[in-house]
Amino acid sequence: MNPTLSELEAEAGREKAAFGGDAHIVCDNLVRIYKTEGVEVVALQGLDLVVEKGELLAIVGASGSGKSTLLNVLSGLDVPTAGVARVAGMDLLAMTAKDRLRYRREVVGFIWQQTARNLLPYLTGRENVELPMVLAGRRRGERSAELLDLMGVSHCAGRKPPEMSGGEQQRVAIAVALANAPQLILADEPTGELDSETSEEVFGALRRANRELGVTVVVVTHDPLVSEQVDRTIGIRDGRTSSETLRREGAEGQIVAEEYAVLDRVGRLQLPRDFTNALDMERRVRLELESDHIGVWPVREEPADER
């Protein structure tokens, strides 16, 4: 029987559980369109992402897939065109300028790929870590020494960045990002300019921040050394989350990684390009519902004269 108008109204008025609930990071149908000289580029096209508090997460994807755009939105540097972006309960689309400044100073810490961009070259390691505390009007106390110690770079407290190696600069940069006890650390290719041994040290420092301070860490990376050591890796393609790899410890202590395609709320999923290419799938596919799976077949167009 069809529902009556009043039943439909009651259904529409009922409060629905918000997507992602009270997760630490919630992006729901996030859209970011850049307009330059009349040309529109859709960098994020309805991206969904839910991250729980305390997660250590990697984001991977081809160049231009939207990773940096997402990180810029989450860091409060950029405002998305539409959708929902919420971090620690704060709505990133509706913040006042004052809230945004507080958010950037106290809720989130950021690490860039370019080591030189993270630190002021004329300040020592300790002074660099103390600067965000001074700007936020906080007491400095022993915190900078503790953070440099946690990152394994106590010896850099009195050195200026040009006197530190690239890996040391990045570890001091993590201490700077942690200065005001943020809830979230965002890092854009933090090991991009480093060799593998140094990358391991920098990633180890990020992992310590995550495990010992409970900070949620989101790392954009091309570095397999990083993406293969986190519990969850999110793949972004064409401005949307397309895949997720979950890692867990197997019965014999080995790491088992399983890759999944992401099914969004309206039922869209992206088939991996190598799968569709292998079967020449284009434009249309045939779907069949089986008792425990859905089959996807290429459509073979028959030449007109054979029909």
Ligand SMILES: Nc1ncnc2c1ncn2[C@@H]1O[C@H](COP(=O)(O)OP(=O)(O)OP(=O)(O)O)[C@@H](O)[C@H]1O
């Ligand atoms: N400020 C901007 N103005 C115009 N277009 C932009 C701007 N920033 C990014 N884009 C475009 O948005 C898309 C996504 O870019 P983004 O930098 O987020 O990708 P990415 O995955 O981080 O790439 P990479 O790995 O190369 O850093 C690209 O097509 C890019 O050209």
